[in-house]
Amino acid sequence: MKKWVYLFEEGNANMRELLGGKGANLAEMTNLGLPIPHGFTITTEACMDYFINNGVIRDDILDQANKALKLLEEKQGKKFGDIDNPLLVSVRSGARASMPGMMDTILNLGLNDQSVKGLASKTGNPRFAYDSYRRFIQMFSDVVMGLAKSEFEHVLAKIKSEKGYTYDYELTSEDLVEVVNTYKAFYKENLNVEFPQDPNEQLSLAIEAVFKSWNNERAIYYRKLNDIPSDWGTAVNIQSMVFGNMGDTSGTGVAFTRNPATGEKNIFGEYLINAQGEDVVAGIRTPSPISRLEIDMPLVYKDFIRIADILENHYHDMQDMEFTIENGKLYFLQTRNGKRTAQAALEIACQMVDEGMITKEEAILRIEAKTLDQLLHSKFDEEDMKTKACIGKGLPASPGAAAGRVYFTAMDAKEAAKSGQRVILVRLETSPEDIEGMHIAQGTLTCHGGMTSHAAVVARGMGKACVCGCNNCDIDEVGKTMTLGGKLIRQGDYISFDGSTGYIYYGDIKTNPAQIDGNLEKIMAWADEYRTLQIRTNADTVKDAKRAREFGAEGIGLCRSEHMFFGSERIPEIRKMILARNTRQREEALVKLEEFQYEDYKGLYEVMAGLPVTIRLLDPPLHEFLPKADDIRDLAAEMGREIEEVEAHCTELHEFNPMMGHRGCRLAITYPEIAQMQARAIIRAAIDASKTIGQNVKPEIMVPLIGDVKELQNVKATLVNEIENVMAQKGVKLDYSIGTMIETPRAALLSDEIAQEAEFFSFGTNDLTQMTFGLSRDDAGKFLNDYYHKHIYESDPFAKLDQNGVGKLIQLAASQGKKVRPELHLGICGEHGGEPSSIEFVNQIGLDYVSCSPYRVPIARLAAAQASIKLNK
């Protein structure tokens, strides 16, 4: 019979696929002899079985869980639901990767009207027993049955106000009995059933709730954001309770072995005396720093530090630990590799290499490449910051400079972001419902909660700026305003804050781009030692090209020549070219455009100073450039034509499916004079730039949207003829190469023929993805969400390369092409060029380079190094 349940002592850290991260680490810690409350784990396979089995938990699974529970009773000498000495358990989800979107924890399960009495008499602490029962009802109702926690808070608040109390601790045990009764009545009123008294029923409902939480909206969203497959499932951990709420020698906390925001080597964390775990994480009470424990309970602290060191040394990584102190005895409830900011990740990796704890390869592999993004975006402009008022300070929970308009709900923030605004999400505290809002915001500011609150953890995971626990901030949720530092801030007003310092400013502070220095520079240097892929950039302007070189780009892999036409003095010329009545008129317009192009290319060659520059010929359908409304009138006047005529001409150029229409090489074939103009500009600029930089520029000309070798032959003949003419006129000989984009499936299929004419292939994975899927990037938004919800797509194929389908074509084209022309240079441009999993793929199949946007160059350098290291392992 299949084994669905593992006792902690039966598992180990390598079993995370089966036991989830939490379960595997609890098993590992148990076997290390650390103080872990006994328990067992129901496997992730049981969760997937539940879904396959149409949402029914198999008897097998429940039987095995019951047997494990019996063993737990024996070990603890307690009985589940017992009136005298009841066993209480926690039930917690735990996937392979930590997932904030899922159900987290139910504590004190096993309490009912009978066993609560047993707990009271056994501990001699009826107040504690009824407080635990009250918490259990509240948590169970919320997490398992979907009754909002806040509803119970209202009930509690009402009783407190009737009694004239301000704080929870003023409630007596009698009061708590009343609270419990009122809670149960509220439960029945809302759900039409009694609160379940059978602990076994409580347990199976809780298990099912954990399973179900794998597929709730937030979990799906989080998985998509983090590329977690939907078929992993979650495990369920059932563990006997220890209590942090048994009085002043009890407590609970969360700590990191190093600082997760900065990487500083120093124990970092928070704890609350006389509390249960969710009080810390939820951010309701602001906890004390972990250093305070040294004063409150020095022996416990010493023990804690000892165990934390054992764990870090055992796992060779910074640990994020949960612990509980029950009557002066320390228990660990969880350890895992801690989430950290990119800044901290770099610092910790460098430290650990220095400490000899890990190798350079390990250090490189340990940094999630895409998080570098956090370091590469802007910091506040010092001068501009001086002009803005500082209105407050909170905890520096996640670094980064954020400026935007204030919104008070995730929903409002999303709406505003959709219309193109930069937004700041301001919340009393965040909850999993806010994840999407946090993701689209520039940053999140909360009034409650500490450095390990939900907001802080999630923001660091996302690499988003966050300031937490800004206690002196007053929010009026109804009026949609906040007051901070005496300033009234309305929804839509600008604020700025720095997640590295915690300072908050009134107004919109300008930001400046980041530099590569310090640890990042060190890691980049290491990465460059290991990577074999060349990293180029997609750049159309001198500014972008400069930025990319600062970030380490080794050339331009894609210069989209059409982007140069959108400037206000250029667009009228390209419009005249498009609306020309004949070749002569078109050539007249092209004369002006040639000069613009010449200047553009010369600038790029000069910045790249001898590095390769790949220029793509005009690609988009011409009507993208066409004028609308007033522009039509102006253009008609300038061209001496009737408005109606120009309008009609524009209409004529309309296309039903422009993505598959008159664009790419098709333009060069029907209007060779455009390609000729571009060839002249490219080669004239190369000749002149060669003089400026003192070495020969070798332009690479890329022909887009090829589907047949004859297209390439045709355009190539046009280009070569023009280039040779220019060189003959100037009496100069320059090397140049002509290659092609592989972006239609047909080009990939017939790449052997195409390679006979092309000196390089650059895979245009945006278009290739569109055509391979038959999926328009501009229209997919209408149904992609349904695809995620229904588990059809795990991720956006335009963000993460579809290795199975599109990848197959790339692989085919690369190998066919190389067979025909062994020296064929192969690269990838398009969005995927800066995405780590896609980079790993193209490294595996032997491409020579990737080209990505300037800000992704460092990510690509790191990802390429990781790919090389993994490949050679």
Next chain:
Amino acid sequence: MKKWVYLFEEGNANMRELLGGKGANLAEMTNLGLPIPHGFTITTEACMDYFINNGVIRDDILDQANKALKLLEEKQGKKFGDIDNPLLVSVRSGARASMPGMMDTILNLGLNDQSVKGLASKTGNPRFAYDSYRRFIQMFSDVVMGLAKSEFEHVLAKIKSEKGYTYDYELTSEDLVEVVNTYKAFYKENLNVEFPQDPNEQLSLAIEAVFKSWNNERAIYYRKLNDIPSDWGTAVNIQSMVFGNMGDTSGTGVAFTRNPATGEKNIFGEYLINAQGEDVVAGIRTPSPISRLEIDMPLVYKDFIRIADILENHYHDMQDMEFTIENGKLYFLQTRNGKRTAQAALEIACQMVDEGMITKEEAILRIEAKTLDQLLHSKFDEEDMKTKACIGKGLPASPGAAAGRVYFTAMDAKEAAKSGQRVILVRLETSPEDIEGMHIAQGTLTCHGGMTSHAAVVARGMGKACVCGCNNCDIDEVGKTMTLGGKLIRQGDYISFDGSTGYIYYGDIKTNPAQIDGNLEKIMAWADEYRTLQIRTNADTVKDAKRAREFGAEGIGLCRSEHMFFGSERIPEIRKMILARNTRQREEALVKLEEFQYEDYKGLYEVMAGLPVTIRLLDPPLHEFLPKADDIRDLAAEMGREIEEVEAHCTELHEFNPMMGHRGCRLAITYPEIAQMQARAIIRAAIDASKTIGQNVKPEIMVPLIGDVKELQNVKATLVNEIENVMAQKGVKLDYSIGTMIETPRAALLSDEIAQEAEFFSFGTNDLTQMTFGLSRDDAGKFLNDYYHKHIYESDPFAKLDQNGVGKLIQLAASQGKKVRPELHLGICGEHGGEPSSIEFVNQIGLDYVSCSPYRVPIARLAAAQASIKLNK
């Protein structure tokens, strides 16, 4: 050294690739010992070499041609350009396949101011000599130099009128000397050079003109129409002249061994006494029937019949022959397998099988499948014809019933056809410039020319109706009117004519569809013996389905369910469905649509009476159904919504690239209620139809636009669930199958995964072509012509399957799919399913069926048989 030139005696009929059809057959006839004037052929390779060599004829080629000419001089005992006994030659093009678009013939080359005197004295016939010279100048100027023939006709007409002559034969030899001088002066005036006197110069200019004519507009158009590759090239045939214009014992003619219009076994042809070849073909003089030759020159006729028999028996096919009689001696100038109408092709094939001349396989292979189209379209409705006035009669040059609006130039006809009109092209006589106009017209009517005139030959080749030589028809080209049978007919008026009888009617006669009977029935029965492919039809209506069964369809391979929604009572319901505000509203609208669908499907099942019926779920983007203008107002009123709101909703549904947008299975995934409705209608109709027809219907449900197996899993689950519900409700169990279209490249690439869920694959080659090429069918028109002219595409990939690219994907998908599911049923739907070369391809790669429009079913049956026979050879 490469051999560029072959004497006739060095070649044979199998060398048509190298020598062209004309050259190979001249060689074959020479070796058969038939009376062929000596000559030689410059190869097709020389032509392609000329293009590769940038339009310069290699010295090698000219040297070899000169050597062959020397041998010709020796054989004939004449000298090229000689003043006493000059050798004259004809220069004619000749590709592998006969191509009316190319330069055809120059006669009398070698004449100049000196040699004309030699010819005069040698023949003792100065009138003949100068008439020949005059013809030569005219032909050379037209064909080689591009001076319009009509210009010379004007010159000639002017001289005739000055002299007071009516007919050419009234011109004396002195008059002809004057004509020659005037022609030469006209030549110089227009071309700024003297008419070339050096025969070698004349020859090399003529050779180059033949080469060039391979790539003129008309030749390109003709090649595209007939799938002839552009890299075949044309050969050049140079042959010593024999003269049909030496007096009343001379003549020239064209004849077929059997009737090319009907297939009747009887020599069929025409000849002109005292004329050169171009007089017959050009249709300027109306020639006598060949039977007349028996009376005029009985011995020559007997000889002619003897040789015609030899040729037909030698080639085992009906021959099309050109001959010249010089002073009572018969020469053959050409033979080839004669072009024929589909009706004649069937008749001849059946006759020859009966005669034991060919086998059934050969008979099947001999009929060009796509020409059956001619037999399958309509004939005049007898009743309606009685109501229309017969206004004239011409020669029944190419069968078929044609009715449409009259246009007098190919240009006007094309314009009118573009706007959707049926047109009849009416011309004095046609020339190669008219080919495109003839192609788009319903039929062509000419005033001059016989059964072998240009119009007749081309129309038969195209399978277009044609009536020729309608002499009593007066055309006013300027006023754009014609008069026939006393009726004044203006441009745009309707006429009708029957190409099988030659009768012409005033007005627009209704047509009725054809039947499969007689020879066609016989050939279809033979074809069915040999073919292994199943032939299904694409049909959405009972009418189409019935027609297809009459034509032999073995099931429906594609029922496009969306086509059923366009009726006037249905479209409002589908609009309500699309514009529903929520699932409930959508389901309400679907209730009505379900009843429509139920009736549709039931009707189709009943017609198909147990044959398979494949129904595709709703496929097109929903906005295709949306209302415009007034319809919006009506719909808004009916739905109780504001006009603006409905407008806004319609706008919201706009897509940038609808072909790759929210359509196909994506609709079923986002709106499962639509797929559910269709599933209910399909299965309810199947249950009820099973009772009516007395056997179980097994519906095949086809899910469109799959790109990932998970899409199919999702939609399949929706369908199966709904179908099982309906069957449970009705207490009936029916077999059904669920399969998918393979129409995105990704589906083809991942077909092994998809085959795990699909019971059949139907290749949707329209979409697959669009996406593989990245080419929108609706937009390609903007540049496809440039692609043909620049030799990038040889044919329209939407008409003829791209075997190299798209075919590779089909092959991959078929083999991967079969590996996973050996019983996987494989077929093709879409335009290519009725195209012979595509059918051959899918037969080769082992598909099970093709599905095509009803009228293409007989074509597909024949093409499938041909494919099988070729495969097993």
